[in-house]
Amino acid sequence: MNPNEVLRISWEAIVKNRVRSLLTMLGIIIGVAAVIIMIAISSGTEATIRDQITSLGSNLVFITANFTRNGPQRSSQLTSGGLVYSDATAIQQQIPNVAGVSVEQGATETVQAGPVSLSSVAILGSLPDYLSVRGMSIASGRYFTLEENTNHAKVAVLGSSLAQSLFGTSDPIDQSVQVGSLRMTVIGVLAKKGLVGDMDYDARLYMPLQVVLHYFIPSRFARFLGQSVRTIYVQVADPSKMDDTIQQINLLLLQRHKVSASSPDFTITTQQDIITTQGSTTAAFRNLLAWVAGVSLIVGGIGIMNIMLVSVTERTREIGLRQSVGATPSDIRSQFLAEALLLSLVGGVIGILIGVGGAYIFSAFGGMRTVIVPSSILLAFCSAAAVGAFFGFYPANQAAQLDPIDALRHE
Amino acid sequence: MLLKMEALNFAETKSGLQVGEGITTGTVCKQHGDDAMSAATRMIIETRDLTKVFGMGDTTVTALDRVSLHIQIGEMVAIMGPSGSGKSTLLNILGCLSTPTSGTYLLDGQDVSRLDKVQLAAIRNQKLGFVFQSYNLLPRTSAMRNVMLPLVYDRTHKVPREQWETRAREMLEAVGLGDRVDHEPQELSGGQQQRVAIARALIADPVLLIGDEPTGNLDSKSGKEIMKLLLNLNGRGMTILIVTHDPAIAQYTQRVIHLKDGRIDTEVHNGHGHPQPVQKETEISQLLSVEN
Numbered sequence: 001m002n003p004n005e006v007l008r009i010s011w012e013a014i015v016k017n018r019v020r021s022l023l024t025m026l027g028i029i030i031g032v033a034a035v036i037i038m039i040a041i042s043s044g045t046e047a048t049i050r051d052q053i054t055s056l057g058s059n060l061v062f063i064t065a066n067f068t069r070n071g072p073q074r075s076s077q078l079t080s081g082g083l084v085y086s087d088a089t090a091i092q093q094q095i096p097n098v099a100g101v102s103v104e105q106g107a108t109e110t111v112q113a114g115p116v117s118l119s120s121v122a123i124l125g126s127l128p129d130y131l132s133v134r135g136m137s138i139a140s141g142r143y144f145t146l147e148e149n150t151n152h153a154k155v156a157v158l159g160s161s162l163a164q165s166l167f168g169t170s171d172p173i174d175q176s177v178q179v180g181s182l183r184m185t186v187i188g189v190l191a192k193k194g195l196v197g198d199m200d201y202d203a204r205l206y207m208p209l210q211v212v213l214h215y216f217i218p219s220r221f222a223r224f225l226g227q228s229v230r231t232i233y234v235q236v237a238d239p240s241k242m243d244d245t246i247q248q249i250n251l252l253l254l255q256r257h258k259v260s261a262s263s264p265d266f267t268i269t270t271q272q273d274i275i276t277t278q279g280s281t282t283a284a285f286r287n288l289l290a291w292v293a294g295v296s297l298i299v300g301g302i303g304i305m306n307i308m309l310v311s312v313t314e315r316t317r318e319i320g321l322r323q324s325v326g327a328t329p330s331d332i333r334s335q336f337l338a339e340a341l342l343l344s345l346v347g348g349v350i351g352i353l354i355g356v357g358g359a360y361i362f363s364a365f366g367g368m369r370t371v372i373v374p375s376s377i378l379l380a381f382c383s384a385a386a387v388g389a390f391f392g393f394y395p396a397n398q399a400a401q402l403d404p405i406d407a408l409r410h411e
Numbered sequence: 412m413l414l415k416m417e418a419l420n421f422a423e424t425k426s427g428l429q430v431g432e433g434i435t436t437g438t439v440c441k442q443h444g445d446d447a448m449s450a451a452t453r454m455i456i457e458t459r460d461l462t463k464v465f466g467m468g469d470t471t472v473t474a475l476d477r478v479s480l481h482i483q484i485g486e487m488v489a490i491m492g493p494s495g496s497g498k499s500t501l502l503n504i505l506g507c508l509s510t511p512t513s514g515t516y517l518l519d520g521q522d523v524s525r526l527d528k529v530q531l532a533a534i535r536n537q538k539l540g541f542v543f544q545s546y547n548l549l550p551r552t553s554a555m556r557n558v559m560l561p562l563v564y565d566r567t568h569k570v571p572r573e574q575w576e577t578r579a580r581e582m583l584e585a586v587g588l589g590d591r592v593d594h595e596p597q598e599l600s601g602g603q604q605q606r607v608a609i610a611r612a613l614i615a616d617p618v619l620l621i622g623d624e625p626t627g628n629l630d631s632k633s634g635k636e637i638m639k640l641l642l643n644l645n646g647r648g649m650t651i652l653i654v655t656h657d658p659a660i661a662q663y664t665q666r667v668i669h670l671k672d673g674r675i676d677t678e679v680h681n682g683h684g685h686p687q688p689v690q691k692e693t694e695i696s697q698l699l700s701v702e703n
Binding site: 005009012016317318320321322323324325326327328329330331403404405408 | 506509528532537547549552563615
């Protein structure tokens with residue numbers, strides 16, 4: 001029997017039992033759609049995380065202070081205080097391949113402009129490099145300069161939504177704002193950045209780091225410890241030399257802090273590390289989902305096997321008749337195998353359509369970013385085919401082994 | 412008009428089959444040296460000591476006990492017998508649906524008693540046409556597609572794919588269902604369904620038509636029509652073997668073989684004589700009379 005005939009007969013059998021075929025395929029449809037949607041959602045999440053991380057500047061190295069103390073006897077030592085502001089300057093001056101260094105120090109204050117008063121506004125002290133390092137841009141006015149930072153100039157740059165809240169539609173440039181007890185002049189407004197992670201970049205007030213350190217975080221130990229900072233952001237100029245640069249920073253800081261390489265009081269991470277960490281979380285999540293989808297496919301396959309077995313029983317006389325007019329066991333086997341395979345492939349195609357459509361609907365109406373991965377479609381299709389062949393084989397074999405006499409007499 | 416022409420074509424195919432017959436018969440005679448067989452006849456069925464034993468060890472049942480029978484080309488023979496007489500077993504073996512425990516079965520000169528499943532399937536496809544009591548048509552499948560079925564399994568491709576439809580149509584016209592080609596079994600009466608089954612049995616040009624109670628599910632009028640159709644086919648040279656328990660049906664045949672306890676009990680000639688030479692003129696009129 002030629003393959004065309006086999007396919008035609010199987011296709012007709014499927015079409016003749018439209019409703020049953022559809023119900024049989026349901027498991028496969030759901031499984032395949034689930035595989036595609038789940039992979040699309042987790043890839044979308046991954047892409048979102050990656051975008052968020054890279055939107056905060058590119059080629060970044062983060063240096064964070066370790067807050068572990070090496071015991072009380074060393075607590076008063078100058079070197080155990082983690083990162084200090086001068087570390088940042090040292091990195092900028094001594095390490096090649098550094099495009100920019102930013103130090104950030106946050107605080108919270110009440111901000112007042114004319115009649116509007118906002119409490120608990122996030123304040124971020126930084127260096128002029130901040131914009132380029134963190135991938136931000138200015139919408140109007142300007143950011144502060146290095147001189148202004150050194151001179152503790154009382155200038156402020158507003159996030160876009162903060163500017164809106166304080167000044168409404170009027171131009172905030174050169175207006176004055178009261179930050180805590182300090183009267184400052186607005187010199188710029190940042191372009192809209194939006195929510196990244198859980199940080200609203202638009203609702204913050206930006207000012208020179210020194211102002212924050214000096215006025216908003218009065219440290220009793222500043223004289224001894226230097227001005228401690230939590231994080232130093234370093235932008236690397238040439239990403240291919242990232243590892244060298246990290247090594248150099250590491251050596252420099254070890255030297256400056258006079259600590260051993262085995263117990264540093266700081267940690268250096270790269271953006272890539274963060275992406276990888278985040279990625280491994282979503283990958284674990286995705287694997288879990290893939291298993292769930294896989295189980296659904298297996299259940300779908302069992303459904304197909306079940307219906308094929310019923311079909312073989314129901315069509316025993318048909319099998320007997322086909323045998324009586326010359327069908328060999330392998331003819332019968334290929335017919336039922338083709339039917340199972342077609343069922344799962346058609347189910348697979350429907351599942352792919354639903355999966356792709358579902359992923360689209362999720363992103364359009366569910367507010368969830370989805371990325372359809374072409375390989376997931378291939379994977380889903382191949383697993384549907386494999387399921388069909390695997391679970392179709394047993395019923396097909398049962399059919400092929402029927403004795404023509406018994407089959408013809410079957411009631 | 413169309414019917415006449417198709418029926419004629421059909422008859423020609425049949426008579427064409429008979430042309431090559433002398434050669435085959437000759438070899439059969441030489442091989443077996445059967446004196447009873449005349450040189451002019453060709454044996455379609457020739458069995459020798461056909462025995463079928465069911466069960467194993469001590470609990471065996473001998474369903475067929477050394478049955479030897481001959482059926483010539485062009486004969487129409489009925490096998491009768493009470494249930495348990497072994498007629499189903501004999502039918503299954505003669506229909507190449509199973510093989511004997513011992514003994515030989517020559518179908519159209521070929522020993523088929525020791526063939527495997529796949530070879531038997533090919534023999535059924537090439538040499539046999541079955542007509543069952545319950546028609547056994549594929550449900551929700553047009554008459555045309557039902558008739559085509561044996562061609563689907565024909566590995567020798569004696570009818571090219573593009574001629575299947577024409578051929579199936581011819582067959583349906585020959586059994587008087589030229590206007591029902593697209594009907595599905597559930598839209599046809601029992602008699603019509605059985606005609607579709609006969610058309611299906613004939614499409615692959617078999618040497619033997621086997622009817623297993625072909626009128627068993629029909630009322631007497633339709634049953635008569637089916638028997639007339641079978642007689643017609645026989646009149647055109649088709650060898651027909653019918654298994655029945657109905658003496659009235661057996662009366663249509665030339666010879667009735669009675670089985671009892673797995674053995675041939677009696678053999679009765681109905682006095683219709685041996686098959687007549689093919690006469691095209693009468694065939695067509697006979698076929699038309701069946702139609703009306």
